[in-house]
Amino acid sequence: MTGNPLSRRDVMRGAVMLGVGAATGGFTIAGATPAMAAVAAPTIASCATWGARPPSSSLSVISTSPDKILVHHTAGANSTDYSQAHAYAVARSIQNTHMDDNGWSDTGQHFTVSRGGYVMEGRHNSLARLQAGSGMVVGAHCPGQNDKAIGIENEGLYTSATPPAALYNRLVQLCAYICDQYNINATKIYGHRDYLATACPGDVLYAKLPQLRSDVAALLAGGSTPPPTFSTIIDNTTTGRFTASANWLTSSYSTQRYGADYRYANPEAISDPAYYKANIPADGLYKIDVWYPGIAGYNTATPYIVLAKDGNQTVVVNQTTGGGAWRTLGNFTLTAGDKDVVGVSRWSSASGYVIADAVRITAV
Ligand SMILES: [Zn+2]
Missing domain, CATH: 2.60.120.260 (Galactose-binding domain-like)
Incomplete structure (x- = not known):
């Protein structure tokens, strides 16, 4: 034929x-969406919304804006609880670990994405600075990059498992919003291992970063996401x-x-x-x-x-x-x-x- x-x-x-x-x-x-329209912000639960503890000491907010995004995985369980309640519990658990075990002032990363696709603020002031589109709170997610990179923790362990579509699609949207607000090029999305000797964010999620950059670029160019x-x-x-x-x-x-x-x-x-x-x-x-x-x-x-x-x-x-x-x-x-x-x-x-x-x- x-x-x-x-x-x-x-x-x-x-x-x-x-x-x-x-x-x-x-x-x-x-x-139908104008090509110049700003990227739609994903719903981001603030520290107050998910019930964060106050920081144990004052956090450093700087006027320079981040120039890149670092992608992490929590290396925790690949939960099949995709609820909002579970997502908020993950955020609280991370904060407890970072403050009580690591001795940090607050959650280390700037944002967290759950396997069910919920996005949460990590360290206090991360959301306010992002919404303003200038300045950042200095994080604690990667030595040498904490005052340069927005850190995103993705719930789960992605050494061999694939991130759920709900998580991945929300990560695309979050990265696009961050890039749009801070004028960061989509090519400036990296994995934790690019800056530190670590397995993070896992071989599978790391291998998806080229796709992530291209999906974020498409969204920035005026596309939409299903x-x-x-x-x-x-x-x-x-x-x-x-x-x-x-x-x-x-x-x-x-x-x-x-x-x-x-x-x-x-x-x-x-x-x-x-x-x-x-x-x-x-x-x-x-x-x-x-x-x-x-x-x-x-x-x-x-x-x-x-x-x-x-x-x-x-x-x-x-x-x-x-x-x-x-x-x-x-x-x-x-x-x-x-x-x-x-x-x-x-x-x-x-x-x-x-x-x-x-x-x-x-x-x-
Ligand atoms: Zn990491």
Whole structure:
């Protein structure tokens, strides 16, 4: 098979739908945010909000602004309690350790991000200086950098585990806000180990720093970030979210199906895709998984088409194996809006039914 399995008409249909939405104000259009708008501040719980103790001695606030950000991990447990109450308890625990065990005046770092995505002020005066966009409280998170770098502690141990999306996405937002307020370039985000012989912030989080710099730069350039918890499943029976022509028949033959049934069609060199529609909350990166019953005799080369920001991207899937489970097509940059996101094409080079069952879209 050569060529694009979606016809020009299909592509135009998507464009027209976007236009209707814009006219009725039904949903957000990508790029509606002015490029020069300041980065939205994440909600940051102040020391008073999470119940900090007062510092044991006066803190040094200096007029020079920080020139970089240092990323840390707490090296504590990878808790599965993602609540605000837990986040605040982590902040209090860190402060107790830093004051009572380390003998410091106050929490060492400037800010803390929990695994559930809550952001908290660390050392007193960190938040006020950040909001002012000038000066800083001298921290205690990295010798030699305490009067130059904003220190961010991320809850957890990331030597081999991956930070939860909620934490990572909030870290992106926090770093972008800090960079915006202090006029720090996104390239000036470092790991603790860049300035001290330490494993911090763990191999996995450290390896994500190039991605972090690029995501922060994108946000500073006027992009938005998807809510960290966004995830949606669209089945072939989901009302108003799945469309297919009458050529797509319905079956419940395979027990590997998702939900009550699935749709199938003969492969043919025509443009007759089944479409999955989703309300994408913001421009950003999303993981797309598909579910189909995998049976010998189904199609070995089914084209899934993702209507991504940079155009249609086709991923060919062998639907005779790997069925009855989520199978990842990959990560794709999607634009905001309520629209068709994934199509299953009949334009396959192989024989056997092509299957349209369920699709899952998750912000990453
Ligand atoms: Zn560290």
